[in-house]
Amino acid sequence: MADTARRLKGLVEQLLGAPLPVRVRAWDGSEAGPPEAPALVVRNRRALRRILWKPGELGLVRAWIAGDLGIDGDLYTALDLLAGLLWDRGEDARGLAEAVRDPEVRAAVRGLARMAGPLPPPPPPVEEVRRARHLHTRRSDKRAISHHYDVGNDFYEIVLGPSMVYSCAYWDTPDGTLEDAQRDKLELVCRKLSLKPGQRLLDVGCGWGSMAVHAAREHGVEVVGVTLSQEQAAYARKRVAEEGLADRVEIRVQDYRDVTDGPFDAISSIGMAEHVGAERYLDYARGLYALLKPGGRLLNHQIARPPRRDESSYAVDPFIDAYVFPDGELAPIGTTVTQLERAGFEVRDVESLREHYALTLRCWGANLEAQWVRARRLTGPGRARVWRLYMAASALAFERNGIGVNQVLAVRTPQPGTSGMPLRARTWN
Known part of the structure; x- marks a missing residue:
């Protein structure tokens, strides 16, 4: 035998x-x-x-x-x-x-x-992204975003479900529905930003338009959503039109660094800052600070990793970097808070949603498995296997406290002045 x-x-x-x-x-x-x-x-x-x-x-x-x-x-x-x-x-x-x-x-x-055996291995799979350096220029960031997000809206509909929200949901109980939890997450962000009718909201990395539509429909704000993905923008614009919100929501294919029509009353950045890069992060924070009115709020929703003894070198998971999020970088939550404060923000609240992301990824994985044959047909067997591994490994990383995710609420507090926050701030819960 x-x-x-x-x-x-x-x-x-x-x-x-x-x-x-x-x-x-x-x-x-x-x-x-x-x-x-x-x-x-x-x-x-x-x-x-x-x-x-x-x-x-x-x-x-x-x-x-x-x-x-x-x-x-x-x-x-x-x-x-x-x-x-x-x-x-x-x-x-x-x-x-x-x-x-x-x-x-x-x-x-x-x-x-x-x-x-003696033969060398075949070349790496065609899904692998290879480049010499992590530049985070406008051009390189656009390529990286296109690699991940321009896979096809039909594929993302399979994975994300009808909400088309690509960030962790906010669960009441583990046996709730993904749609309810994603709606609750969008509402949580709106409440933390204290959105009011007539205000202007900038949604940085607006994805398929879910936050922009929710904020305009439920809170009466005017929204500018920016993304580097052509496919996301086309999908978001269609949703905006179908909701009858074209007079209040504008979706742009635009780098956040090129937004010049502030000031805004509030800024949401949900699952976007991971793409910024450590070397550019302070510029990112300063840019958003400059786009806010005095007293305006920023909600920064971002994945974090634990700190390392040596923080001087570039640190990224090789699988994620080569196949999932090219040029993506994770930082410890302390580093993120420090950079926001260096940019001038007053950080008022930090909330960890680590367990919420594990639950969300389990749902996305189940969605993919349920339509595995169609997903393979839409995106190719190699890319489908990338996603299957990425979501399962990420769910376990959140469950095992290998990575986390945090919502940081920061204010452009006038100097001198008050933040405008209530004395008991967590009324959104």
Whole structure:
């Protein structure tokens, strides 16, 4: 009987220095490992070549997206079991140079190389974005946004559902509906901004227009929404027209840095600031500050990562950077607050919604699975696999407190003057 899976499992465990908590199923049909656990399916030798030529997360991801590597069983369970080996080792984990000095590791690599065969791996999947530097110029940001958001509105309708809101919802109970939770999130933002009829709202990174439509329809404000995605803008304009709000909502394909028709009474930035970049963040904050009237409010809704011992270098997840959000950067919440304050804002409230994003991603993942065949047809099998992995891994990252998301409410407080905030501010809850 073939023992490929047993040999493969043994070499991987020797390489990692820990037992594999999942089954292994090899290309010859053999299996090894806990029978009740999900199976890591190594469909061909190319998977090994991809991983050996690009050790770490990116090699694994390339094999997954190309279809050389798969999971048989619940994806969330498999990733949760593997998290301790792949993601939870943190800054104290051995680097590659240190690891290969270990004779056991070198022997395992040689064994895997013999199983992989002599051929080099094929090129990376076509879905991978490759560039030399993270510039965050207007041109590079437009390309990055187009890569992620111009996948097709039909595809996003599958994933996001009718609300077409691409940021975490605000849940009352875990068994609520995604639509109710997204409506409640938009209303929460409007209440934090204290929107009143006749005011002007700038929605930075307006997406498919959900916030703009909600604020104009429910609170009577005039809205300017800006996005770099042509497909988003076309969809949002159609929604605005269908709602009869064209006299109150303007959707532009425009970089936030090019908005010059302030001042605005309020600014919402929901799930957009992750695209700004650490080097540009202070400019982003100063630009929004300049666009607000004295006393105006900013609601900045942004994903955060934990701080690291060394914050001097560029830090990004290689999978997310290459396949999901090119040039996206996460910062600790303390850094975000500091930059907003440096720009002149008075930060009045910070609310963590970490668990809310995990629930939201689980719903998006379920939507994708429910229409998997259509999603593959719309966007291609590689891109569909990117999204399946991205949403499942992100949900677990929020659940395990690997990343968080926060709403920061800040005010352009007049000097001297008062913020205009009530003494007991959290009346929006």
